[in-house]
Amino acid sequence: MKVLVPVKRVIDYNVKVRVKADGSGVDLANVKMSMNPFDEIAVEEAIRLKEEGVASEVVAVSIGVKQAQETLRTALAMGADRAILIVAADDVHTDIEPLAVAKLLAAVVKEEEPGLVLAGKQAIDNDMNATGQMLSALLGWSQATFASEVTIEGDHALVTREVDGGLQTIKAKMPCIVTVDLRLNEPRYASLPNIMKAKKKPLDEKTPDDYGVDVSPRLSIVKTAEPPTRKAGVKVGSVDELITKLKDEAGVI
Amino acid sequence: MVYPLFLDDEHEMLRDQIRRFVAEKVHPAADQWEKDGCVPREILREMGELGFLGIRYPEEYGGSAMDTRATVVLAEELGRSTYAGFAITALVHTDMASVHLFNAGSPEQRAAHMADVVAGRKIVAVAVTEPDAGSDVKGIRTTARREGGDFVLNGSKMFITNGVHADLYCVAVKTETGGPASRSVSMILVEKDTPGLSVARVLDKTGWRSSDTAELSFQDCRVPAENLLGAEGQGFYAIMRNFQNERIVLAAMTMGEAQAALDLTLDYVKTRAAFGAPLWSKQAIRQRLAMLSARVAAARAFVYATAARDAAGEEVVKEVSMLKALCGELVNEVMYDCVQFHGGTGYMRGTTIERMARDARVQSIGGGATEVMLEEVAKRL
Numbered sequence: 001m002k003v004l005v006p007v008k009r010v011i012d013y014n015v016k017v018r019v020k021a022d023g024s025g026v027d028l029a030n031v032k033m034s035m036n037p038f039d040e041i042a043v044e045e046a047i048r049l050k051e052e053g054v055a056s057e058v059v060a061v062s063i064g065v066k067q068a069q070e071t072l073r074t075a076l077a078m079g080a081d082r083a084i085l086i087v088a089a090d091d092v093h094t095d096i097e098p099l100a101v102a103k104l105l106a107a108v109v110k111e112e113e114p115g116l117v118l119a120g121k122q123a124i125d126n127d128m129n130a131t132g133q134m135l136s137a138l139l140g141w142s143q144a145t146f147a148s149e150v151t152i153e154g155d156h157a158l159v160t161r162e163v164d165g166g167l168q169t170i171k172a173k174m175p176c177i178v179t180v181d182l183r184l185n186e187p188r189y190a191s192l193p194n195i196m197k198a199k200k201k202p203l204d205e206k207t208p209d210d211y212g213v214d215v216s217p218r219l220s221i222v223k224t225a226e227p228p229t230r231k232a233g234v235k236v237g238s239v240d241e242l243i244t245k246l247k248d249e250a251g252v253i
Numbered sequence: 254m255v256y257p258l259f260l261d262d263e264h265e266m267l268r269d270q271i272r273r274f275v276a277e278k279v280h281p282a283a284d285q286w287e288k289d290g291c292v293p294r295e296i297l298r299e300m301g302e303l304g305f306l307g308i309r310y311p312e313e314y315g316g317s318a319m320d321t322r323a324t325v326v327l328a329e330e331l332g333r334s335t336y337a338g339f340a341i342t343a344l345v346h347t348d349m350a351s352v353h354l355f356n357a358g359s360p361e362q363r364a365a366h367m368a369d370v371v372a373g374r375k376i377v378a379v380a381v382t383e384p385d386a387g388s389d390v391k392g393i394r395t396t397a398r399r400e401g402g403d404f405v406l407n408g409s410k411m412f413i414t415n416g417v418h419a420d421l422y423c424v425a426v427k428t429e430t431g432g433p434a435s436r437s438v439s440m441i442l443v444e445k446d447t448p449g450l451s452v453a454r455v456l457d458k459t460g461w462r463s464s465d466t467a468e469l470s471f472q473d474c475r476v477p478a479e480n481l482l483g484a485e486g487q488g489f490y491a492i493m494r495n496f497q498n499e500r501i502v503l504a505a506m507t508m509g510e511a512q513a514a515l516d517l518t519l520d521y522v523k524t525r526a527a528f529g530a531p532l533w534s535k536q537a538i539r540q541r542l543a544m545l546s547a548r549v550a551a552a553r554a555f556v557y558a559t560a561a562r563d564a565a566g567e568e569v570v571k572e573v574s575m576l577k578a579l580c581g582e583l584v585n586e587v588m589y590d591c592v593q594f595h596g597g598t599g600y601m602r603g604t605t606i607e608r609m610a611r612d613a614r615v616q617s618i619g620g621g622a623t624e625v626m627l628e629e630v631a632k633r634l
Contacts, residue, residue, distance in 0.1 A: 034269065070262045077266060189273065192304025192317045195266045232526065 001115035001152075003046040003055045005080065006105055007039040007062050009071040010125040023223050026125075028092045035071045038120025040078075042180045044187040045150060046118050047079035054152045055116070057081050061108055063101050065089050069203060076198035077190035083203040084108060088215045095126060100208075100215040102134035107211035109139060114175065116157070121146050121179040132179035142172040146181045259561040263319075264326050270303060271330040283336040286463035287608070290455070291418055292342040294376070301373025306347050310355060314367040320564035324348060324498075325505040325556060332509025335517075335605050337612035338463030340506055345414040345464075346370075349499040349620075350379035353423035353440050357483030357491050362442065366421060378419035380410035380469055381492055388625045390425065390492050391434040395471060397426035397441055402478050404428075404441055406471040409453060412619075416467025417455050420445045423482060424471070430486040438488035442480040449474030460611035496621065497573050501560060503620045504576035507584035507613070508553045514609050515546055518591040521606075525596075538594055545587050552580050574621075574629035581617035581626075588613045 011017060012032040020027045035043075049055035060075035061084040062068040072083035086104055088096050109117065122129035136143035144150075144159035148167065151158040157172045162181050172178075190198075208215045236242045246253045278296060286292050300306055301315075308323045310316030317323070327347070331340035351370045354377065355363060369375040386392035395408025406426060410416070422443045430437045443450055453470040483491055519542060522532035532538050559572045588610040592599035599606045617623045 070265065073262055074266055074269075189270050189303050190266060191302065192267055192270070192308065192319075192323075193312070193315070195263050195270070195304075196317050196319070199263065 001055050002057045002059060002112060003049060004105075004109060004112055004114035004117045005039070005042050005046045005058060005060050005075065006101070006117070006119050006131070007043065007060050007071055007075050008036040008120070008123045008125075009033050009062065009064055009068040010036045010123050013037060013124060019224050019226050023225060025093055025095075025221060025224050033067070033071075033092075035074050036120050036123045036125075038122060038124070038180060038182070040074075040120075040187040041182070041184050042118040042120050043075045043078050043080060044185050045180060046116075047188075048185065049116075049150075049152065050079070059084065059112060059114065061086070061105065063088050063096055063104055065092050065094070067092070069205075072203055073195075073198050074190060076201045076203070077195040078188060079194070080201075082201055084206060085203060086206045086208060086211070088208050096215050097217055097219055098128045098130035098134055099218065100213060101131050102138055103213045104208060104211055104215070105131070105135050106138040107213060109135075116152070116175060117141075117177045118150075119177065119179050121181055132177050136177045139177075142174075142176040143179070144170055144172045144176060145179045147178050148181050148183045150178055150180075150184065259557040260322055260326070264323055267308075267323055268326050268330055271305065271327060272333075274300070274303065274305070275330065275334040279334050279336060279339055283334070283339055283463060286339060287336070288462075290462060291465040292339050292463055294373075294418075296339075297343065297346070297373040297376060299373075300343060301371060306343070306373050307371030308347065310367060310371055314363070315371040321498075321501065321560040322557070322564050324502060325560040328502045328505035329509035329553075329556075332506035333513045335510070335513050335609055336463060337506070337510055337609070338461040340509075341414060341461055342464045344502055344506060345379070346373075346377050348502045349495070350377035350415065350419075350421075350423055352495045352498060353379055353482055353491060354421065354442065356495065357440060357487075358442075359479075361479070362482065370421075375420040376415055376418065377421045377423065378413055378415035379423045380413045380416070381425040382411050382413070384409060384411045384468075388621055390438060390489055393425055393427060393438065395424070395426045397428050397439065399429070399478065400475070403475050404478055404480065406441065406443070406449065406474040406476070408471050410469040410471075412456065413467045413469055414461075414464055416469055417452055417465035422450070422469070425488055425492060428485055432486060435489045436486040438492070439485050440482040440488040440491055441476060442482055443471075443474065443476055447474055447476060458615075460608070460614055462608075462611075497563075497570060499620050500573045500577040500626075501556065501563065503616065504552075504573075504580040505556050505560070507580040507616045508549060508556055510609060510613055510616075511545075511549045511580075511584045511587040512553070514587055514591045514606060514613075515542065515549060517605060517609075518542065518594050521598075522594050532594065541590055542594070545590060548583060549587065552576070552583055556580070571630060571633040574626045574633075577621050578623045578626035578630065581623055584613045584616050 012034040018027045046058040050058055058080040060072050060080040062072050063086045066087050069085050119132045146161045147159045148162045149160035155174050157176055161168045307316030308319050311318050383393050397404040397406050424441050424443050427437050428439045449472050451470050452467045454468040456466040525532050559569050563569050591606050592610045595606050
């Protein structure tokens with residue numbers, strides 16, 4: 001079984017995000033970018049399936065600017081077999097919307113015919129949480145979102161999902177789309193010898209035109225704003241003072 | 254910050270992996286290493302498994318056959334960890350000690366040890382400095398006398414990093430070549446537990462607390478003549494050549510330290526209030542930090558440019574000497590101001606900046622003191 005793993009290049013989670021002066025979005029110029037952490041978990045899961053003998057090949061795919069090939073190289077260094085880069089933007093600030101991404105992924109799925117798509121549940125840049133679900137709808141495949149455990153049993157996937165207040169286990173018919181949550185696994189390091197080996201693994205470059213998909217935006221961003229800054233706190237000298245303040249000033253007790 | 258002029262994707266990927274390793278394995282544990290006076294072997298082996306200890310060595314030993322640029326990324330990121338004692342433990346092993354074994358070692362010597370060195374199973378120290386000779390390598394007094402098929406070593410070595418716990422020591426000695434001082438220095442490999450080799454003192458340092466440092470004693474320490482590294486009498490030249498690598502690594506490490514200290518201090522002054530506003534609102538403070546940031550950015554760019562030139566095979570002795578002098582001093586200026594802007598907190602044991610300031614002090618001394626480096630520069634002006 002072939003596993004397809006979509007990975008997105010996003011602003012690194014350690015970076016303090018700054019809003020552009022004109023409010024049109026977040027400033028990404030000269031900012032450190034990394035693989036979306038949820039996608040890293042999906043890559044790790046796919047590689048584990050291969051190591052267990054369940055999967056035969058792991059293909060990583062990324063859609064975005066040309067620099068996303070660095071993200072794909074990371075997936076290859078972790079253990080993916082080959083990669084596909086669809087260059088759909090030339091400005092790092094252009095974010096391809098979930099529907100366009102899902103359409104492109106659907107086209108890749110038709111070409112590659114994987115038995116499973118493992119995707120991050122959402123990208124940490126815009127938190128849309130939509131691509132996996134849209135892809136499932138476009139393909140007419142079953143979907144299991146927010147996975148914290150994945151087991152493949154013959155023509156079904158048993159997926160434990162993290163839902164409000166607990167866990168839910170569902171059985172999804174293969175082929176299917178699984179979107180992964182934070183607690184599924186801990187992604188491995190890419191060792192330096194593997195980083196060097198990844199340079200020799202195949203990376204195909206495509207464009208949306210190759211798949212006949214229009215990636216022009218359907219949504220428009222009205223405004224992006226910084227969250228309000230936190231006000232300075234106060235230090236209290238004693239528990240009694242704290243209680244008094246909570247009663248009289250905050251009015252919470 | 255990315256340096257597309259000098260670095261490739263794989264360098265940034267390496268940087269990411271080191272940064273993650275530092276966050277997950279070093280930061281939670283290193284305060285204990287500072288107390289213990291050494292870095293656990295387990296950590297060095299984990300670094301070995303990830304390929305961090307074999308960056309430049311050939312693939313046949315488990316290395317990645319990369320160049321100076323990747324080494325500089327390693328040194329900078331380990332410096333950024335804020336635990337310079339941990340950083341120097343690894344960097345002495347990779348770039349200051351094992352280079353003697355690799356560069357001068359015979360195929361048999363390499364085959365016997367290099368795979369273990371790259372994997373972190375054998376840790377290496379280099380013993381050149383003595384109580385009466387440091388950068389003045391020709392002045393060493395430790396001797397190796399031939400006796401049958403052996404060398405017998407006598408003398409003492411000072412300030413030896415990794416000296417307490419190393420598995421292999423590359424030791425500079427004088428042999429009876431009868432030639433001038435520069436042609437009587439040889440390097441000899443001495444394995445741990447060789448009779449006659451002992452740790453005379455575990456040294457107690459101002460900083461680099463998690464790095465083990467020793468005074469070593471050699472008393473009729475007998476090793477087979479095959480342990481000679483390279484040709485007899487060529488040690489001085491080997492040491493001088495390997496110093497170049499050591500110095501660019503130290504320069505990169507210090508700029509990692511300096512940047513980490515600036516980042517830490519920026520966070521501090523933006524939240525710490527005085528006279529009703531954050532310290533950041535004081536022009537005197539933010540302008541000092543702005544200028545230091547500019548100087549560190551310039552020095553880092555110089556480090557990367559020099560590493561790229563070295564990787565391309567250019568002769569960069571002058572630049573490397575400039576870097577060692579420049580960065581060793583700059584990191585101390587940065588630490589001085591960063592402690593200053595932390596106020597009383599910066600003088601308290603247990604704060605990161607206090608440790609970093611202590612750690613940085615040696616950077617204008619070890620690996621070639623600023624004054625020695627400036628003479629090397631002056632000679633070439």
